[in-house]
Amino acid sequence: MFRFINLAAIAITLIAAIVLFRVKYEATDFAGEVAKLRTGIASERAQINVLKAEWNFLNEPRRIQRLADQYLDLQNMDAHQIVTFQELSARLGRQESIRVERSSDEFTGSINTPEQ
Amino acid sequence: MKQTLKSRLTKTGSPSGMPDAVGREGQRSRAAIAICLFSFCFLVLAFRLTSLGMSEPEAAGWGVAAQAALTAGRPDILDRRGEVLATDIKTPSVYINPRQIVDVDDAVERLTSVLPDLDTEKLRQDMETNRAFVFVQREITPRQRAMIHQLGIPGLGFLEENRRVYPSAETTSHLLGLVNVDHEGISGIEKYIDGTGLSALRSAGFTGDRDQTPVQLALDLRVQHALRQELSDAMEMFTAKAASGVVMDVNSGEIVAMVSLPDFDPYQQEQALEDDRLNRITSGVYELGSVFKTFTFAMLLDSGLGDLNSQFDATQPIRIGSFTISDFHGENRVLSVPEAYTKSSNIAAARMALAVGIDGHQEFLRRIGMFDRLRTELPESAAPLLPRNWARISTMTIAYGHGISVTPLQAVTAASAMVNGGFHIPPTFLPRSPLEARELSRAVIQPETSNQMRYLLRLNAEEGTGRRANVDGYRVGGKTGTAEKIVDGRYDSTRKLNTFMGAFPMDDPQYAFIITIDEPHGIAANGGGSTAGFNAVPTAGRVIARIAPMLGVTPSFDDRNISAGAILASF
Numbered sequence: 001m002f003r004f005i006n007l008a009a010i011a012i013t014l015i016a017a018i019v020l021f022r023v024k025y026e027a028t029d030f031a032g033e034v035a036k037l038r039t040g041i042a043s044e045r046a047q048i049n050v051l052k053a054e055w056n057f058l059n060e061p062r063r064i065q066r067l068a069d070q071y072l073d074l075q076n077m078d079a080h081q082i083v084t085f086q087e088l089s090a091r092l093g094r095q096e097s098i099r100v101e102r103s104s105d106e107f108t109g110s111i112n113t114p115e116q
Numbered sequence: 117m118k119q120t121l122k123s124r125l126t127k128t129g130s131p132s133g134m135p136d137a138v139g140r141e142g143q144r145s146r147a148a149i150a151i152c153l154f155s156f157c158f159l160v161l162a163f164r165l166t167s168l169g170m171s172e173p174e175a176a177g178w179g180v181a182a183q184a185a186l187t188a189g190r191p192d193i194l195d196r197r198g199e200v201l202a203t204d205i206k207t208p209s210v211y212i213n214p215r216q217i218v219d220v221d222d223a224v225e226r227l228t229s230v231l232p233d234l235d236t237e238k239l240r241q242d243m244e245t246n247r248a249f250v251f252v253q254r255e256i257t258p259r260q261r262a263m264i265h266q267l268g269i270p271g272l273g274f275l276e277e278n279r280r281v282y283p284s285a286e287t288t289s290h291l292l293g294l295v296n297v298d299h300e301g302i303s304g305i306e307k308y309i310d311g312t313g314l315s316a317l318r319s320a321g322f323t324g325d326r327d328q329t330p331v332q333l334a335l336d337l338r339v340q341h342a343l344r345q346e347l348s349d350a351m352e353m354f355t356a357k358a359a360s361g362v363v364m365d366v367n368s369g370e371i372v373a374m375v376s377l378p379d380f381d382p383y384q385q386e387q388a389l390e391d392d393r394l395n396r397i398t399s400g401v402y403e404l405g406s407v408f409k410t411f412t413f414a415m416l417l418d419s420g421l422g423d424l425n426s427q428f429d430a431t432q433p434i435r436i437g438s439f440t441i442s443d444f445h446g447e448n449r450v451l452s453v454p455e456a457y458t459k460s461s462n463i464a465a466a467r468m469a470l471a472v473g474i475d476g477h478q479e480f481l482r483r484i485g486m487f488d489r490l491r492t493e494l495p496e497s498a499a500p501l502l503p504r505n506w507a508r509i510s511t512m513t514i515a516y517g518h519g520i521s522v523t524p525l526q527a528v529t530a531a532s533a534m535v536n537g538g539f540h541i542p543p544t545f546l547p548r549s550p551l552e553a554r555e556l557s558r559a560v561i562q563p564e565t566s567n568q569m570r571y572l573l574r575l576n577a578e579e580g581t582g583r584r585a586n587v588d589g590y591r592v593g594g595k596t597g598t599a600e601k602i603v604d605g606r607y608d609s610t611r612k613l614n615t616f617m618g619a620f621p622m623d624d625p626q627y628a629f630i631i632t633i634d635e636p637h638g639i640a641a642n643g644g645g646s647t648a649g650f651n652a653v654p655t656a657g658r659v660i661a662r663i664a665p666m667l668g669v670t671p672s673f674d675d676r677n678i679s680a681g682a683i684l685a686s687f
Binding site: 046049050052053056057059060061062065076077078079080082084 | 199200203204205206276281283284285287337338341342345587588589590661662664665670671673
C-alpha cells in the first residue's frame with residue numbers, strides 16, 4: 001500500500017517536473033517572441049515615421065510648386081472659375097431643381113430632373 | 117513538524133535498556149538538528165526563488181538608460197489639415213565600449229571600411245582609453261548601421277537618437293521655432309509645447325515612446341506657402357529689405373498664416389540669431405503710418421462725435437511750433453469722412469483725434485490693445501513703444517500712425533475687431549472655434565461702427581489707395597500705410613515701411629491680413645512709385661487671389677447678373 005503511494009507520488013513528481021520544465025521553456029520562448037515582435041513593431045513604426053516624413057518632404061508645397069512650374073501648364077485658380085449650383089442650372093438651361101446640403105464640412109448636391 | 121517527529125520516534129522507540137535509550141536520544145536530537153538545518157536552507161531557497169520570480173527583469177546597464185535619455189520624444193506638430201510640420205525621426209548612432217575592444221587595429225581598419233570619413237588617429241586613441249562609452253559617429257544611415265553590424269566587432273553598439281525634422285523647412289521656421297541638442301524647445305511653438313508640461317513629463321521619464329498626441333496648429337500650410345512665395349517674389353521684385361504678412365480668422369482669432377522674410381533654415385540654427393531674421397510679425401515693432409488712420413476713424417465714429425457725413429477742414433497744413441502736418445495726396449479742401457479716408461488725409465486724421473481728445477484717444481487705443489504687449493502661444497513677443505510724454509502733438513501724429521510703434525500682429529488683431537462686429541479677439545496659433553473665441557473676446561466698438569468701417573475699407577479698395585488689391589470676386593477692403601522710417605533720429609523720406617492692412621470678403625469679413633514691405637524700391641513696370649499702393653497693395657492682391665479659394669471664401673461678382681445669359685461667356 002505504502003509502496004504504491006510512494007511510487008505514485010514519485011511518478012506524479014516526475015511528470016510534474018517534466019511538464020513544468022517544458023512549460024517554462026515554452027514561456028521563455030514566447031517571451032523571446034514577444035520581445036522580438038515588440039522590437040519589430042518599434043522598428044516598423046520608426047520606419048513608417050521616416051516614410052511619413054519623406055512623404056511630407058515630397059509633398060511640401062514649395063517643391064510641388066517648383067515641379068508644377070517646370071512640368072505642368074497650370075495656373076493659379078481664378079475666382080471666375082468657381083460657380084454655384086444656381087449658375088450651373090442657368091447654364092444647363094433647364095428647370096432642374098438643384099439642392100445643396102451641408103453637413104458639417106461636406107457639401108452634397110443633387111439635381112432633380114423634372115419629369116419630361 | 118518537529119513535534120510530530122519527536123512523538124513518533126518516542127512511540128516507536130524501544131522502552132528497554134538505558135545505554136540504548138541514551139544512544140537513541142542522541143540520534144534523535146542529531147536528526148532533529150539536521151532536519152531543522154535543511155528545512156531552513158530550503159525555506160531560504162524557496163523565499164529567494166519567489167522573490168526572483170516576482171521581480172521584473174531589471175533593465176540592464178548604462179546602455180539602456182542612455183538610450184532612454186536619447187530617445188526622449190516630442191509630439192508631432194500638424195497644420196490644421198493634418199499635414200506634418202514637425203516630427204521625430206530615429207537615426208542610429210554608433211558607439212564603442214573601449215574596454216571590450218580586443219584588437220584595436222583590426223577594429224579601426226574594419227570600421228573605416230564602412231565609415232571612410234572617420235579620423236583613424238582619433239578613433240585609435242578613443243579605443244585605447246579606459247572609458248566605457250565613446251561615440252564613433254552620430255546619425256549614420258540605416259544601411260551603414262547594417263554594414264557595421266555585419267562586421268561583428270566586439271565592443272561596438274548602436275543607439276537610436278531622435279532627430280527633429282521639419283518637412284516644410286523655412287516656410288514654417290518662425291512659427292515652429294527650434295529645439296536644442298537635448299531635444300528641448302528653445303523658441304516658437306516648440307518652446308510652447310515644452311511649457312505645456314512636456315518638460316515635466318520628460319524629467320519624469322515618460323517621453324520615451326512616441327505615442328504622444330500630436331499638437332495641431334491653426335496654420336494652413338498651403339496658405340502659408342502661398343503667402344511666403346508671394347512675399348518673397350515681392351521682396352525680389354521691389355528689391356526690398358524685408359517683407360512680412362499675417363492672415364487671421366476674424367471670427368476665431370486663429371492665425372492661418374504668418375510669414376516674416378528673411379526667415380531662417382531650421383537646420384542652420386545660427387541663422388535664427390541674426391537680427392535681420394527676427395519674426396517681424398510678433399517681435400518687431402513699427403510705426404505703421406496711415407493704416408493707423410483706420411483706428412482713428414473708428415474712434416471718431418464710435419465716439420459719436422462725428423459720422424460719415426462729418427466734414428474736416430484740410431485746406432491747409434497744421435502747424436505746431438516747428439512741426440507741420442500736411443497731406444501726401446494734398447486736396448487742400450474740406451473733406452468728408454469717406455474722402456478723408458480714401459485720400460488718406462493726415463490733416464483730417466489729426467483733427468479727428470483732437471476732436472476726441474487725448475484722454476479719449478488713449479482710452480480707445482488701450483481698448484483695442486495697442487498699449488499692452490500682445491502675448492500668444494509664441495514665446496517671442498514685443499511690447500509697443502509709446503511716447504514718453506503724450507502731448508497734443510503725440511495724439512495728432514499717432515492719429516496717422518507716427519509716434520507709436522506696435523507689432524503687425526497687434527495691428528491685425530485690432531483690424532479684425534474693426535470688421536467682425538467690434539470684438540477684440542486674442543490671436544492664437546492653435547485651433548479655436550468662433551464660439552470659444554466669442555467667450556474670450558471684448559467688445560471694443562459698436563457693431564454699427566464696425567459696419568461703417570467695413571464700408572470705408574471697401575471704399576478705399578474700390579476707389580482709394582487700395583485699388584490694386586481689389587481682387588475680382590473677393591470684395592477686398594483695406595488701408596495703405598507708407599511710413600517713413602526713422603534713421604538716426606530723423607524721418608528719412610527714402611526709406612519706407614509700406615503696409616496694407618485689411619480684410620476680405622467685406623460683405624461678411626472672414627479673414628483679416630496685414631502685409632508689410634520694408635524699404636521697397638519703385639519699378640518701371642508699375643509707374644515707378646514707391647508708396648504702399650505700388651507694392652504692398654498689389655502683393656496683398658496676389659496673396660488674396662491665391663489664398664481665398666483655399667480658405668473656402670465664396671466668390672461673388674456684384675456686377676454679374678446670375679440669370680443673365682451674358683455670364684455663360686465666362687465659363
